[in-house]
Amino acid sequence: MEIIPVALADNAYPIYLGENLLSQKHLFEPHIQGTQVCIVSNETVAPLYLSTLKKTLRDRNVIEVILPDGEAYKSMASAEHIFDRLIDNRFHRTCTLIALGGGVIGDVTGFAAACYQRGVDFIQVPTTLLAQVDASVGGKTAVNHPRGKNMIGAFHHPQCVIMDLNTLETLPTREYRAGFAEIVKHALIADSSYFDDLVNSVDALMNKSPQCLHTVICRSCQIKAKIVSGDPKEQGERILLNFGHTFAHAIETCSGYGTYLHGEAVSIGIAMAADLSQRLGLLQPAAKRRILDLLQHVELPIAPPPELTLLQLKSAMALDKKMLEGGLQFILLQQIGHGIVKKAVLEDMLDETLIATGCKLS
Ligand SMILES: NC(=O)c1ccc[n+]([C@@H]2O[C@H](COP(=O)([O-])OP(=O)(O)OC[C@H]3O[C@@H](n4cnc5c(N)ncnc54)[C@H](O)[C@@H]3O)[C@@H](O)[C@H]2O)c1
Known part of the structure; x- marks a missing residue:
């Protein structure tokens, strides 16, 4: 088992990465202060892993909240449902919430933990590749608003993150691929040799080679942990982790939550950000092609849905948190392995990128 530290001044916590961790009581124990534990999961993940986790925590007073599956349920209504269950069961401030599932469950559970009685403990048990390499690390929690993704949220760090590699065995291929988009993002913004290694090992990774998977999850978590440790509240370098996401969130909002998987939208967003980087004379054409x-090698999409118009996408982008703060500000690539923040991007350039990557004019 690997332990990756997330070194924060106030809330340092470990990421445990290994096999069969769900049944290892000694990993959970030191991170649960009271007796009351609420496991939040969904209708897909709970039948697969809830009983193992409940067995591990059998000495505690455990309740469960099982939400319907899907991005559409990363909502205020789901958070309220969690609050209702906690209040019904008289859960107090020393309780711990455990998020058992992908990024949707992690985000909504973390958000509920941040709000309930002004903040209670929670543990992330991510079960998708995307959540293991990205969503479960860094303390961003949120629910969606019908007009904007992740619009309502809080920074709230978990007590620990427990990543059981065996849970990925049941993950559908499409979901597994979507996780790869966030992995590519990490390499692109921070580490060109990681990108080279991904190019060389992509087939082994897609075949879920345990050794390869372990290495990649570890490397991605180390990159994310390092950036988050240096800038926990996203006042500087952490914004780089949003590479591709201004486009991605707008695509998700325009297409209706759930049409594209988050990682698929991120893949399209990466393609758009790479195009804009090249158009602004930063990224070399050959690097964009790579x-x-x-x-494309892993069959991730690189163009938006054909019906999406320039205007629709731009209005959704205008709501993005990063855009609101900084006008036309984008996270772009100077080169592979080096992300930068570019302010005052000309609207014409943006339009050219959106059209070139597949948006309809009207
Ligand atoms: N907080 C952050 O920093 C952060 C970062 C990136 C993404 N996110 C958020 O994460 C979400 C996307 O996460 P995701 O890709 O994990 O999606 P998800 O949570 O919807 O999970 C994907 C699908 O896989 C199923 N599933 C989960 N684990 C499984 C398993 N082991 N076996 C079989 N099926 C399983 C789920 O039920 C779901 O149907 C988005 O809402 C995104 O905004 C958050």
Whole structure:
């Protein structure tokens, strides 16, 4: 088992990465202060892993909240449902919430933990590749608003993150691929040799080679942990982790939550950000081609849905948190392995990128 530290001044916590961790009581024990535990999961993940986790925590007073599956349930209504169950069961401030599932469950559970009685403990048990390499680390929690993704949220760090590699065995291929988009993002913003290694090992990774998977999850978590430790509240470098996401969130909002998987939207967003980077004279054309080739190799999309218009996408982008703060500000690539923040991007350039990558004019 690997232990990756997330070194925060106030809330340092470990990421445990290994096999069969769900049944290892000694990993959970030191991170649960009271007797009351609420496991939040969904209708897909609970039948697979809830009983193992409940057995591990059998000495505690455990309740469960099983939400319907899907991005549409990363909502205020789901958070309220969790609050209702906690209040019904007289859960107090020393309780611990455990998120058992992908990024949707992690985000909504973390958000509920941040709000309930002004903040209670929670543990992330991510069961998708995307949540293991990205969503479960860094303390961003949120629910969606019908007009904007992740609009309502809080920074709230977990007590620990427990990543059981065996849970990925049941993950559908499409979901597994979607996780790869966030992995590519980490390499692109921070580490060119990681990108080279991904190009060389992509087939083994897609075949779920345990050794390869372990290495990649570990490397991605180390990159994310390092950036988050240096900038926990996203006042500087952490914004780089949003590479591709201004486009991605707008695509998700325009297409209706759930049409594209988050990782698929991120893949399209990476393609758009790479195009804009090249258009602004930063990224070399050959480097852009390498990025698109890697995404396409694993059959991730690199163009938006054909019906999406320039205007629709731009109005959704205007709501993005990063855009509101900084006008037309984008996270772009200077080169592979080096992300930068570019302010005052000309609207014409953006339009050219959106059209070139597949948006309809009207
Ligand atoms: N907080 C953050 O920093 C952060 C970062 C990136 C993404 N996110 C959020 O994460 C969400 C996407 O996460 P996701 O891709 O994990 O999606 P998800 O949570 O919807 O999970 C994907 C699907 O896989 C199923 N599933 C989960 N684990 C499984 C398993 N082991 N076996 C079989 N099926 C399983 C789920 O039920 C779901 O149907 C988005 O809402 C995104 O905004 C958050």
